[in-house]
Amino acid sequence: MKLQGKKAVVIGGASGMALAAVKLLHSSGVKVAIMDLPGSRGAEIGAELDIPFKGCNIMDYAQMEADMREVAAELGGLNIMVITAGGGIGMRTLTRNGPHPMEDFTRVVNLSLNATFNACRVAADIMKDEEPDEGGERGVLVCTASIAAFEGQIGQVAYAAAKAGVAGMMLPMARDLGNVGVRAMAIAPSLFSTGATQGIPEEMVGALTRDSAFPKRMGLPEEYALLARSIIENPMLNGNCIRLDAGMRFAPK
Numbered sequence: 001m002k003l004q005g006k007k008a009v010v011i012g013g014a015s016g017m018a019l020a021a022v023k024l025l026h027s028s029g030v031k032v033a034i035m036d037l038p039g040s041r042g043a044e045i046g047a048e049l050d051i052p053f054k055g056c057n058i059m060d061y062a063q064m065e066a067d068m069r070e071v072a073a074e075l076g077g078l079n080i081m082v083i084t085a086g087g088g089i090g091m092r093t094l095t096r097n098g099p100h101p102m103e104d105f106t107r108v109v110n111l112s113l114n115a116t117f118n119a120c121r122v123a124a125d126i127m128k129d130e131e132p133d134e135g136g137e138r139g140v141l142v143c144t145a146s147i148a149a150f151e152g153q154i155g156q157v158a159y160a161a162a163k164a165g166v167a168g169m170m171l172p173m174a175r176d177l178g179n180v181g182v183r184a185m186a187i188a189p190s191l192f193s194t195g196a197t198q199g200i201p202e203e204m205v206g207a208l209t210r211d212s213a214f215p216k217r218m219g220l221p222e223e224y225a226l227l228a229r230s231i232i233e234n235p236m237l238n239g240n241c242i243r244l245d246a247g248m249r250f251a252p253k
């Protein structure tokens with residue numbers, strides 16, 4: 001998909017990897033809008049870049065649908081949806097106080113898998129009404145998994161399940177949406193330097209990235225944005241989850 005003049009909503013766009021994607025798409029001629037928590041820096045960033053911001057909590061599925069439709073109407077349509085908003089908890093299958101509570105497992109799946117599916121299904125519904133480009137393409141969905149989807153660590157059972165769900169739904173989603181010219185892809189980052197990980201002390205970063213092949217450091221938000229842009233631009237990328245990990249494999253802990 002050619003970027004110039006396309007319309008994008010970036011969920012989680014007030015920080016980290018999604019903010020880098022906002023900036024890269026914006027500077028590439030895309031009409032971008034940010035959706036993020038009302039208390040995020042979204043309003044400030046929106047004002048700085050002169051782009052729309054919509055305060056939204058992705059855990060409220062019905063409201064998120066209404067918000068995305070409103071934002072897309074403001075942009076004049078939708079071709080690109082990027083979502084990073086999500087997260088997990090550290091909890092083992094058996095805790096000191098008994099088995100992993102179901103409500104904690106469900107909360108993580110609701111945030112990191114179900115909300116991503118909600119964003120995809122609503123975005124695809126809007127994208128299907130776009131004019132196709134010369135290749136028949138109308139839209140691209142870029143979701144965020146994690147390498148924990150493939151080698152979840154001790155205490156990541158809920159998070160790994162949710163992210164494996166994100167990775168696993170890309171192929172059936174791409175197959176479902178092929179007839180409307182919408183692609184579905186996920187990015188699985190290793191450890192990236194973002195709002196979520198900025199508090200990690202330097203020596204711990206060294207230990208955490210020791211098993212990377214090269215470079216032995218955290219990924220940069222801009223490196224996520226570069227892959228997101230490649231995915232959007234390259235029509236042959238579909239139905240897959242790409243690891244962005246410097247050759248890292250998570251150890252058990």
Ligand SMILES: NC(=O)c1ccc[n+]([C@@H]2O[C@H](COP(=O)([O-])OP(=O)(O)OC[C@H]3O[C@@H](n4cnc5c(N)ncnc54)[C@H](O)[C@@H]3O)[C@@H](O)[C@H]2O)c1
Pocket residue numbers: 011012013014015016017018035036037040056057058059084085086087088112144145146147188189190191192193194195196197
């Ligand atoms: N940073 C890493 O090392 C890393 C590695 C693998 C995967 N991930 C995934 O990346 C995503 C986090 O992105 P980041 O690392 O750039 O972090 P970040 O904290 O910098 O950005 C996340 C953004 O999502 C927003 N957000 C969180 N919950 C939300 C909600 N309920 N509704 C709306 N917006 C919400 C936050 O306000 C924030 O602006 C998560 O899905 C996480 O699982 C991160």
